[in-house]
Amino acid sequence: MKPANELELAEAIRAATGPVRIVGGGTRRVGPPPAGALLETGGLAGISLYEPGALTLVAAAGTPLAEVEAVLAEGGQRLPFEVPDLRGLLGREGVSTIGGVVAANASGPRRIQAGACRDSLIGVRFVDGAGTIVKNGGRVMKNVTGYDLVKLMAGSCGTLGVLTEVAFKVLPRPEAEATLTRGGLDPVAAVAAMSQALGSPFEVTGAAYVAGQVRLRMEGMAGSVAYRQGALAKLLGAGWDVVEAAQSAALWQEIRDVTPFVGQPGAVWRLSVKPSDMPQVLALLTEAQTLCDWGGGLIWARVPDAGDAQAASLRGLLAQIGGHASLLRASAEVLATVPALHPEAPGVAALTRGLRAKFDPRGLFSAQE
Amino acid sequence: MEMPKIDAAIVARKPAIVAALQEVLPPDAVIFDEAEVRAYECDALTAYRCPPLAAVLPRSTAEVSAVLRICHQMGVPVVPRGAGTSLAGGALPTGDCVILGVARMNAVLETDYPNRFIRVQSGRTNLSVTGAVEADGFFYAPDPSSQLACAIAGNIAMNSGGAHCLKYGVTTNNLLGVTLVQMDGTVLEIGGAHLDAPGLDLLGVICGSEGQLGVVTEAVLRILPKPEGARPVLMGFDSNEVAGECVSDIIKAGILPVAIEFMDRPCIEATEAFAKAGYPMCEALLIVEVEGSKAEIDEQLALIIEIAKRHNPVELREAADEDQAKRIWLGRKSAFGAMGQINDYMCLDGTIPVSSLPYVLRRIGEMSREYGLAVGNVFHAGDGNMHPLILFDANKPGDLELCEAFGADVLKLCVEVGGCLTGEHGVGIEKRDLMKVQFALEDMEAQMWVKDVFDPKWLLNPAKVFPLDVTASRRAL
Numbered sequence: 048m049k050p051a052n053e054l055e056l057a058e059a060i061r062a063a064t065g066p067v068r069i070v071g072g073g074t075r076r077v078g079p080p081p082a083g084a085l086l087e088t089g090g091l092a093g094i095s096l097y098e099p100g101a102l103t104l105v106a107a108a109g110t111p112l113a114e115v116e117a118v119l120a121e122g123g124q125r126l127p128f129e130v131p132d133l134r135g136l137l138g139r140e141g142v143s144t145i146g147g148v149v150a151a152n153a154s155g156p157r158r159i160q161a162g163a164c165r166d167s168l169i170g171v172r173f174v175d176g177a178g179t180i181v182k183n184g185g186r187v188m189k190n191v192t193g194y195d196l197v198k199l200m201a202g203s204c205g206t207l208g209v210l211t212e213v214a215f216k217v218l219p220r221p222e223a224e225a226t227l228t229r230g231g232l233d234p235v236a237a238v239a240a241m242s243q244a245l246g247s248p249f250e251v252t253g254a255a256y257v258a259g260q261v262r263l264r265m266e267g268m269a270g271s272v273a274y275r276q277g278a279l280a281k282l283l284g285a286g287w288d289v290v291e292a293a294q295s296a297a298l299w300q301e302i303r304d305v306t307p308f309v310g311q312p313g314a315v316w317r318l319s320v321k322p323s324d325m326p327q328v329l330a331l332l333t334e335a336q337t338l339c340d341w342g343g344g345l346i347w348a349r350v351p352d353a354g355d356a357q358a359a360s361l362r363g364l365l366a367q368i369g370g371h372a373s374l375l376r377a378s379a380e381v382l383a384t385v386p387a388l389h390p391e392a393p394g395v396a397a398l399t400r401g402l403r404a405k406f407d408p409r410g411l412f413s414a415q416e
Numbered sequence: 417m418e419m420p421k422i423d424a425a426i427v428a429r430k431p432a433i434v435a436a437l438q439e440v441l442p443p444d445a446v447i448f449d450e451a452e453v454r455a456y457e458c459d460a461l462t463a464y465r466c467p468p469l470a471a472v473l474p475r476s477t478a479e480v481s482a483v484l485r486i487c488h489q490m491g492v493p494v495v496p497r498g499a500g501t502s503l504a505g506g507a508l509p510t511g512d513c514v515i516l517g518v519a520r521m522n523a524v525l526e527t528d529y530p531n532r533f534i535r536v537q538s539g540r541t542n543l544s545v546t547g548a549v550e551a552d553g554f555f556y557a558p559d560p561s562s563q564l565a566c567a568i569a570g571n572i573a574m575n576s577g578g579a580h581c582l583k584y585g586v587t588t589n590n591l592l593g594v595t596l597v598q599m600d601g602t603v604l605e606i607g608g609a610h611l612d613a614p615g616l617d618l619l620g621v622i623c624g625s626e627g628q629l630g631v632v633t634e635a636v637l638r639i640l641p642k643p644e645g646a647r648p649v650l651m652g653f654d655s656n657e658v659a660g661e662c663v664s665d666i667i668k669a670g671i672l673p674v675a676i677e678f679m680d681r682p683c684i685e686a687t688e689a690f691a692k693a694g695y696p697m698c699e700a701l702l703i704v705e706v707e708g709s710k711a712e713i714d715e716q717l718a719l720i721i722e723i724a725k726r727h728n729p730v731e732l733r734e735a736a737d738e739d740q741a742k743r744i745w746l747g748r749k750s751a752f753g754a755m756g757q758i759n760d761y762m763c764l765d766g767t768i769p770v771s772s773l774p775y776v777l778r779r780i781g782e783m784s785r786e787y788g789l790a791v792g793n794v795f796h797a798g799d800g801n802m803h804p805l806i807l808f809d810a811n812k813p814g815d816l817e818l819c820e821a822f823g824a825d826v827l828k829l830c831v832e833v834g835g836c837l838t839g840e841h842g843v844g845i846e847k848r849d850l851m852k853v854q855f856a857l858e859d860m861e862a863q864m865w866v867k868d869v870f871d872p873k874w875l876l877n878p879a880k881v882f883p884l885d886v887t888a889s890r891r892a893l
């Protein structure tokens with residue numbers, strides 16, 4: 048099924064008799080497809096509103112992400128949350144759509160400063176499991192009228208409904224960027240440096256740690272970036288190098304897309320913890336390749352793809368210190384025994400079940416990955 | 417404003433309800449004397465009052481849970497209350513409800529600078545959250561004008577904003593986690609010091625749910641390092657259109673000021689008479705504030721002033737020092753007070769796309785003449801959140817109703833141009849019956865499912881947000 052508009056989509060959902068699998072532009076798994084009738088949103092495409100002076104953009108959910116980014120770039124603006132491109136990491140191909148980005152709440156390095164996808168999302172339209180068209184939020188950035196289903200839909204991975212339209216608050220694209228780097232740091236020293244930088248007034252928009260190197264990014268007007276980079280280097284002490292412009296951007300693309308893991312074998316974990324807990328988690332991951340973002344709060348780990356892929360030890364630790372661990376990539380054997388998503392506490396799981404039963408009474412969307 | 421009929425059966429059981437509450441709370445935490453409960457009869461929407469059956473002032477999550485379990489068992493509605501500064505009637509009681517006030521729960525539980533968060537009990541006031549971290553160079557960003565009085569609990573329930581949200585976002589963008597007690601007494605931890613749990617974003621829908629999903633007892637809030645400095649510039653224009661274009665051009669130029677505030681002539685005149693801030697007498701005035709080091713501020717302001725000059729400002733005043741900066745803000749900060757000197761006022765809160773600003777202001781002017789009620793406009797221009805202040809005389813029969821009708825027309829206009837009924841104050845009872853203007857029944861139905869799941873008996877703050885006829889069958893359960 049590839050409906051051409053919202054009404055057709057609603058009709059298709061009403062007519063559905065069994066599970067449907069929602070696909071944006073078709074970033075799909077290489078390998079056998081999961082169960083469910085295919086429902087493509089690619090027919091719902093196009094940017095219906097872009098007002099640079101109001102920092103707003105509204106697009107149909109099936110619009111390719113690249114198109115949204117290109118239109119914004121022309122207006123000197125961008126999506127604030129730095130959308131990751133995980134196709135390489137996850138071994139997928141196809142075109143990312145803006146609806147898919149929202150459904151996954153996909154947010155990159157700038158998440159710590161500009162917020163996640165859900166923070167920039169100001170409006171949605173979707174079709175629920177009964178085939179009813181629902182709208183929430185709108186096209187203005189301050190809106191507390193009724194419950195915020197916009198947030199609920201962001202990151203719901205299509206389990207509550209099929210998104211048909213999304214609206215964003217966008218931000219100016221800064222004229223300059225620079226990154227301070229320093230190598231040879233152990234996890235404890237790395238998290239200390241990142242915390243110090245993020246606790247400074249110099250507006251760090253990225254703080255990552257990979258292969259012993261800490262990277263701290265600043266963005267903005269040229270004079271401001273030059274000033275802040277100098278001031279931060281002074282605050283942190285000797286040993287920091289400066290990388291500017293395109294070279295700086297390349298460093299962050301690598302973090303955003305987890306490039307060092309691409310093409311490498313193994314299972315891949317994505318963990319979110321309190322930044323200062325990062326060294327403790329890394330200490331468990333002795334056989335892993337790791338990459339840390341969000342000041343240490345986001346940990347990517349590539350571990351041997353066997354047994355439980357360290358699920359018991361990782362989730363055991365997180366049960367004590369807080370946080371969550373999702374298995375983003377693993378063999379079928381591992382996934383047969385390890386739940387990919389971090390298990391929810393019973394009370395939270397009950398609410399999730401309740402909401403899914405309301406929005407999707409026939410369980411049509413239960414097949415979403 | 418219509419409120420549901422008081423359930424006489426519940427009122428008749430008052431002695432038993434009070435006795436049960438007294439069993440789980442210390443004596444001074446249960447208020448049931450008819451004179452004493454009057455302290456809770458309204459919030460800042462003072463036109464509407466109703467004393468509750470009783471009020472409780474618990475000190476801990478465990479006490480909140482015990483109270484809710486009792487009310488759940490006995491079928492008594494509960495209205496959560498922070499500091500009672502809601503302008504929408506969010507904390508307005510019904511005669512058969514228990515007010516659950518969190519004002520005594522105001523402790524700081526944890527401050528963590530390396531991870532940049534603070535954990536507080538929800539009754540703590542907004543300003544005192546910043547107060548707890550300020551000496552160490554941090555602040556809590558959302559800053560409603562009521563920040564001296566309002567509680568984090570109310571901020572979360574209303575998803576409150578402030579003058580600086582163009583840059584820092586509103587409450588939901590600065591909230592990391594909550595401890596939530598459900599109506600049946602279940603205690604849940606949602607979110608926490610780490611970011612973005614997978615699964616449904618329950619935190620996102622709890623924020624802004626106006627006390628209808630659960631009682632928030634603790635919150636984990638993001639704190640930010642204080643900027644090195646800030647400086648405003650004031651500019652006057654001879655028309656609202658030109659001021660609106662100037663705002664749009666500043667944003668299009670790639671600058672993101674922390675605040676862009678807008679005042680129109682009636683508001684400027686009232687403010688001048690009251691606060692004598694030395695504002696120019698013109699049609700529209702903008703205050704634009706930027707942050708950073710001195711050099712960064714200079715860089716941004718130079719660009720902003722260059723843009724402003726293209727629009728032939730009648731006045732352009734950059735603050736040379738702290739004192740001048742204070743004077744520039746003085747008028748804006750006293751705007752509400754100044755309007756209040758003239759008469760009673762009703763403060764609206766609709767949001768519009770910034771591009772519709774000139775049209776909406778012109779229409780409000782026309783309506784003001786039609787209704788014969790004066791109105792002043794002061795608002796956050798960067799994000800389109802309007803605050804028209806309609807003046808009326810509470811002692812003059814019929815004036816409040818006239819003012820409400822005028823207000824409703826303005827909010828309908830906001831929706832008509834693509835905006836919404838409320839940008840930061842919430843729906844409460846005030847905009848409840850206008851929800852149908854913005855939402856189809858299906859849209860509201862989807863929202864009410866969330867309440868069905870969190871509070872199946874519809875006992876928490878049940879008479880708010882959705883039109884009473886829409887919720888009637890659910891409330892009757």
Ligand SMILES: Cc1cc2nc3c(=O)[nH]c(=O)nc-3n(C[C@H](O)[C@H](O)[C@H](O)COP(=O)(O)OP(=O)(O)OC[C@H]3O[C@@H](n4cnc5c(N)ncnc54)[C@H](O)[C@@H]3O)c2cc1C
Pocket residue numbers: 459460495496497498499500501502503505506507518538559560561562565566567568569570571572573574575576577578579626627628630631632633752840841842877
């Ligand atoms: C002079 C003035 C200026 C204002 N300026 C602004 C402004 O700039 N920006 C802005 O956004 N607002 C503003 N407001 C509105 C108001 O201050 C905010 O809505 C504020 O967040 C309310 O907080 P409160 O603690 O007083 O909540 P209350 O008025 O006590 O309650 C508000 C809502 O929160 C619910 N609630 C309270 N406690 C809890 C809890 N523990 N758990 C769950 N729900 C709860 C209540 O049931 C009610 O629905 C202003 C108000 C005044 C009087």
